[in-house]
Amino acid sequence: MNFTLFLPELYFLILALVFFLLSLGRESAGRDQGIALFLSAVGVCLVALVLNERGEMFYHAYRVDLFSQIFKLVISIGFFLVVYLSRGLKGLDERLYSEYYMFLALSTTGLMLLVSSVELLTIFVALELSSYSLYIVIPFRNQSGGRVQLEAAIKYVLLGAAATGVMLFGMSYVFGVAHTTYIAELARKMPDLMGQPIAIGGFVLMLAAFFFKLGLFPFHFWLPDVYEGTSNETAAFVATMPKLAAVALLLRLVALAGAGATDLIQILAVIAALSMTYGNLAALVQSDIKRLLGYSSIAHGGYVLLGVLSLNDVGYAAAIYHISGYLLMSLACFLVVCKLSRAGENVTLDNLKGLYKRSPLMAFTLGIGAFALAGIPPFVGFTGKFFLLSAALKQGHLALVIIAVLNTAISIYYYLNMVRMAYATEAEDMSALPVDMASKVLGFALIVAIILMGVLPYTFVDMARTAIAGVL
Amino acid sequence: MEHFLSGNQLGYPILSILTFVPLIGALIMLVLRGDTVSRWWALLVTLTNAGLSLSLYANFDTSTFKYQFIEHHSWIPSLNINYTLGVDGISLLLVLLSTMIMPLCVLCSWTYIQKRVKEFMFSMLIMEAAMVGVFSALDFVLFYIFWEAMLIPMYLLIAIWGGPNKTYASFKFFLYTLAGSALLLVAIIALYLKTGTFSIPMLMEHSYPFAFQFWVFLAFALAFAIKVPMFPFHTWLPAAHVEAPTAGSVILASVLLKMGGYGFLRFCLPITPMASVHFMPLLLGISLASIIYGGYVALGQNDMKKLIAYSSVGHMGFVTLGIFVLNSQGIEGAILQMINHGITTGALFICVGTLYERTHSRMIADNSGIGKLMPIYITFFGVFSLSSLAFPGTNSFVGEFLVLIGAFLQNKVVGFVAIPGAILAAAYMLRLLQKIVWGERGPAPVFDLNAREIITLLPLMILVFWVGFVPGPFLEVTHASVARLLEQVQAGGGVPLGGLTLSRIWHMLCSLC
Amino acid sequence: MKLADIIQSLRDKLPTLKRVIYGVIGLTVLADVLIPRGHPVFITDKIPGFWSVWGLVGAWVLTRVCKGLGHIWLMKDEDYYDK
Amino acid sequence: MINNLWIHPGLVILLGAFLLPLLRGRLRQVYNVALPVFAFWAVLNMQHGAYGAFHFLGFDIVLGKVDKLSLIFAHVFTLMAIIGSIYGLHVKDSGHQVAAFLYVGGSLGVTFAGDYLTLFIFWEIMAFSSVFLIWYRKTKLSIDAGYRYLLVHVAGGLVLLGGMMLRYYDLGSLAIGPISPEGPTLASYLIMIGFCLNAAVPPIHAWLPDAYPEATVTGAVFMCAFTTKTAVYTLARVFPGFEILAIMGAIMAVYGVGYAVIENDARRILAYHIVSQVGYMVCGVGIGTAMAINGACAHAYAHIIYKALLFMGAGAVLEMTGRSKLNELGGLYKYMPWTMVFTVIGGISISGWPLTSGFVSKSMIVAAAHHEHNAFLTFMLMLAGVGTFLSVGLKLPYYIWFGKDSGIVAKEAPMNMQVGMAIAAFLCFFIGFYPKLLFDLLPYPNHWEPYTAGHLTEVLQVMLFTGVGFFLLLKRLKPEAHLNLDVDWFYRKGASIFMWTASNPISTVNDHIGEAYRTVGFRWIFSGMARLSSWFDWRIIDGVVDGTAYAVRGMGDIVRRLQTGRIQYYIGMAILILFLAIGLDIWLR
């Protein structure tokens, strides 16, 4: 057993342990934050180091390949960014910082395990690991008198439990028809079995947990409520990290079905269309920015599903690309939300007023983020969407593609509204927004990343393509 | 590939320079401090770009239809997306128009824009980059990126520096045009999937089955029709024009609308020739409707900017009419008319803007009767108004006349139906002119144009007469490309001459339903 | 006013004047009977005193016919055309 | 233009007229008389031949065609111009005199014209100058009458022009010459109608009694001489021997006297007598024998003198009393005896009393008719003679100078008028006493002797018994203050109908068309459509566009409500939908 194969997971486990140890001692916000930032940065480096590792572990239940490593890298970067972005942690009780980081690290560990799992039960375990951590983290919010974070947590827990239950139910069916829990085995057997209703049903039910994670219709209900209820920083994590892993698993699992699984694709197409439409329509009338981003992420889940259901390398690469881009765009928005929020409270559209004056860089970050989410070139959102649409159209999903582009047009309204609020309005309080240098650097880096990734997607897409060669 | 790309005769990447000079200028702008510095910097950058663009014209080879000043770099090889720039006779003038109009836009915003000057100039420079990019991109993805990217600065121009109803107008502008181009993206992808390339010249080389062309054409046409804008997709235009700041209106009128016409010429005709021929009656009908409808609505306006905005609908109707009569006179006239409309309508918006700076109203009634007070202004305004109504000897006449000739060559009925549009143009422009020059004047005194404003308008006036009397140099550059374009259409679909029979119209309508 | 006096005096001697004129008339008719005319063309050329009758009857006919016609038809008020 | 040193008297007078306004006082009076005298002298010294021939616009123009026929007319025209000028010396307004000279010059131009183009130009000059002689009276009646006069003449001129052009089209020549009565063409008839209008041949005569009485005092004197006689000249020149002319002439001779009998206005009586007398001439032209033409010319000559004399007399009365209506006059012998004497001379002269000019000339025409054995013409003309004496010889002087005393006190006419009248009166007698002078001027050698016993007794009988008749019918002939209908009714009523048509249907329609353009064009097609389109654009198109946007937003609001926040609902929905989707898919396949 090559130790380096398991290095990222191990590292993040250790990271969690470090914070566990820290939580035992005297709480110190600055120390915790510093250590978290440092260790997460080291994590990114470590993951990058093992990017080219290949191998299998745990009796073939665990596979390290480029696909998983890329996801791990993105996840680690995401983790770093979330930690970086949430340095202020305005919404949290200072005493909980070390615990907070511990659970995040655990959840990340779970996500990393998840992307490498190639056996159904392993997947289940990894999923639970990542989820349970989050269940605990979500109600961490020091909103005096408010119970909204608890409500959010309960929703997340219950819906998560339901989704997991459904997944298990589905897995049992799959195991029932295929007599194996190994993905590699399943990949051999499933394409032939996809003609059977029971296999399809089981398969779709098995995907439910990832629908839940990705916030796809009909398991999207938690998303706006949880975003709204939890602290801004946690929301940033919830909005990005689990989705990366969910996409990875969706890709892995859907690939099992084989190219001939038209029924599965139909169901996925319906889900994609409904997700996009539902997310975008509901977002139109939101005023809470987190809620708005929540709905927006439902829609983006739908877009990503376009790539997933195209069942080809272009589509998969597009899905990976888009979800990675989504990480950047989404974090750009959450950065602004976090900075705008004075004491961890939720941010509404009205709070954006006069932002161009209060903090030009934050306004710019928000603007770029919003335009990117809207899919306006030359930002990453456009390029991702372009790839997704190409892939879907290549498979002949014309109607779905048209629904997607129309949704893009609809979605521009609320993104634009954010930009308008930030740029074209005046606030009563035009005092400068205190933004620390680090956040500025982050904002700037995100902008550059969004643009660069949009304009020069070449390397990333190629990498993603190579990665999925192993999956398909 | 060499047979339609002629390389770059300049030896340095002129088109990239034209695209990126404003972009870099914009980035440098971000570190500058102070309004005046921003203005001068923007002026410097735009003037530099305008100066640089002259070398395009100077070195353009009119004898060939091939794309010139080519730059070709691989961009996203996995999808065969390339960074290809190049101009031919169709796009050259539009590139020049874009670079030439920008310094004037900067100048006319000199005092008009008092708040957030830096951001304004930043947006303007970004806009210029996108505009040059749109007209010189030879790769469909690149084209689409520039096409959409232009919306952002334009949106900001309207939403930030716009009039009282700016939110509505800017949203409408953005949503409408974006919705229009959404299907364009689908069509682009569909073409790619059919051919495996995004290279526009190569896409023209392929022939596609009719059913495919049919849908691609419709997707194209919707996007371009909204951009042009053609009746009944025009309502974003008056809203945007009225609320936009002067420079915004000028850019909208001078360049943005041209993108629609350019799209028809560059994509619809050569890529989907059969469908173009098939839909010719529909497009001609809509063009005629635009001409007449735009004229009528313009006649009913009391807001100067709205009037000019609706007049754009009419004028651009002539452009699409010229394009879809599918003969060289019509298309050359359409190209020239695009340039003319850019010059004239841009100038008219500048005129309205200068007046607005003085009276703070765009209503005709509030601005009437300034003839005595502002003789220089009236001279300019009069010339541009006359140009707008296609007075002989001004630029618009040549374009309109060519389009009419094209229309008459294609079908006499079409030609005659277009005529009321010309009458209406005379009606609303003369009405405007009469009221502005001679109406009842309130007591508020206004001052005549200052040197800056004269400098802004003078080049446009010179162009009005230059194109009006010596259109040769402007038409010359288009000959080869237009001839080639027609060859492509002819080869692909065959242009029926005078083919606008009732049965054809019926057939077309049936296919639509 | 010499001429006027002459006329006045003539007017005063109207009966004498009348008698002289009757005499002249008589002489004229007589002369017509006596004096031979040139070659006759019409039958009237042979009737002596025909032209006397012609004069008298002609005057009468003209007067009656014209005045009659006038009264019946032709005569209108002087502002006829202005109405 | 002038060869053999030929002086065109017409041009002399025409051009000389323009000098007149520059002169003042006595000098002008001298010039006024000297100019026609010079012209008269020029006529007297004229040799036969064709003068002033040149090319103009491709036409052969002959300004002076001099022969016996033109000479006799030129002779009397210039002579008349002298008399008229003297009579009009007192007129202050030089424009009046200029008009008169232009008029005379025009008629002389016509007289010497060798081609139709020249003829037409002078013909129109006559019409346009003479109308000022009417307008200078400056009353509403005269201005109206002058206007009608001009219109009628322009109409006649156009008919003439039409005939001329047709003739030119047929023959390729505009030369004037006799037209053979055989096989006349439309062109000939048009020309004839044009001439006849000026000759006042019924039914196209009414302009004459309409206009002349409304002319100025002097103006009427000129007018009575030239227009009709020029026409007679042209008829004699072009249409000798047309029988239709003979018949028409005879009819018009009687027609004129008929109206003269019932007329009230002195000058209108004289005007109708012009119709009547010109009838003799037209009749003579129509008979067309040498004697008849001679008669016509001689009668024209004589007529000009005595009719001018009569107009001078009536004019003098008008000038001095301001009245010319017989029923308003009477008993003037006490105040204007010389005028009376001259007028009576004119009266007996027109009636054709022996020893007067009328006797000499009129009898010649009657005799010509007699020679031709034409009973109709002879008796018509004789009847006209009766009427003439009845109305002009007797009725006119009687009711002006005698009759019921009107109580008007007037002065004798001014000296220049009397001189003019005296010259004319002298000429009446002179020609009557010594007709040879006149006969020598005639175009054909004369073989006719007026003073034969038979003729004398014949005329005397008619005259004397007419006189008897007059006194017997004195009561019946009493002038009545009435207006007599004539064929001018057609165009006077016609004109008012025409003007009504012009101003009501045509002009109104014209205005309405303009208004219709305005209403339909501007209000409906432009403004209305513009407003409608704006409304349509704002409400319908924009409504649809914005409505779509709002509808989408509204849908968003509905979708938002699905997010109830109730956990049991969420879980239930999620699982239900998922299972439903799967079930549906399986069921559908």
Place this chain on the structure above:
Amino acid sequence: MQAITSIKPLIVVLLPAIAAILIMFTGNKKPNVREAWSFIGGIITCLINLTMVPDILSGNVIQYTVFKMLPGISVKLTVDALGIIFAIVASFLWILATSYNVGYMRALKEHAQTRYYACFSIAITGAMGVALAGNVFTLYLFYEIISIFTYPLVAHHQDEEGYEGARKYISYLMFTSKGFLLPAMALTYVLAGTLDFPLGDFKNGIFPADADPTLVTIAYVLYLAGFAKAAIMPLHNWLPSAMVAPTPVSALLHAVAVVKAGVFSISRTMLSVFGVGLLTHLGLGLPTAYVVAFTILTASVIALTKDNLKARLAYSTISQLSYVIIGVALLTPSGITGGIIHIANHAFSKITLFSAPALFTWLRIRKRYRK
């Protein structure tokens, strides 16, 4: 027949415009100098026109191409006998009209005199251009220049009535030229491929022999209707309405430039664009003659009903203009000659007639001042 290239026509056309510029720069400060420009311009223009006469009389044609625009379309000036007559008449009458203007405008102390004189001069430029136009486009160009620059003259009084009349004036002229002339021109170009008049040839127009007769006829009708300055019924209503202008402007309209430009353009079109041969062949002369004959009659009748002197003269003008066209429409040498000469005749007679109302006005004003 020889074509001489000379810049004289261009000078003739530009001189009034230069005069206009000088007038504008001189302005209200020095009225004497300002009005002198008009006189000087008129005299020089007239003289230069006269210097071209010998060449024309010897059967040559002077031409000058200013701008080449499109194949077959250029701004080109050509002087032939037809054109030079109108040019001389208009330039000569400009001198007269100026003296008339000076008297009138000064006596009435009219406002905006500089504008007045400048527009007047530019209208003359238009007239010169129309007279010397070498192709339909040039003709159209200057025809429109007249329309535009006489508009301020018609609306000179700037009161309700003035605006109304001027609006009607410009509407009729603009809408007909846009609505009829423009398609006619396009149609001509489409059928013939050129708009240049054949040099000194009235026999053959510019249409090729195989041109569709129906289309040629349509083009012909469009031309007739398009030159609404000729005031052929039913497009005559603008002329009486334009009478709201100051009387010298009416003189300009009626005698010097405007309506003459209309009939001249129609004559030019009939002779040079269509040619006598084609018109005879298509039998278009006689119907034209009937139409204008109707105009002659009706306008005369309407004139009778007008008591306003200027209105009456206006209708008289309408009637007289049609005489010109009827002459040309006869398509015979003498008819055409007569028609062309009538342009000059009517110009001189109408300017004389228009001095009457002006004189009346002037007398009335003077009387008022005396009091």
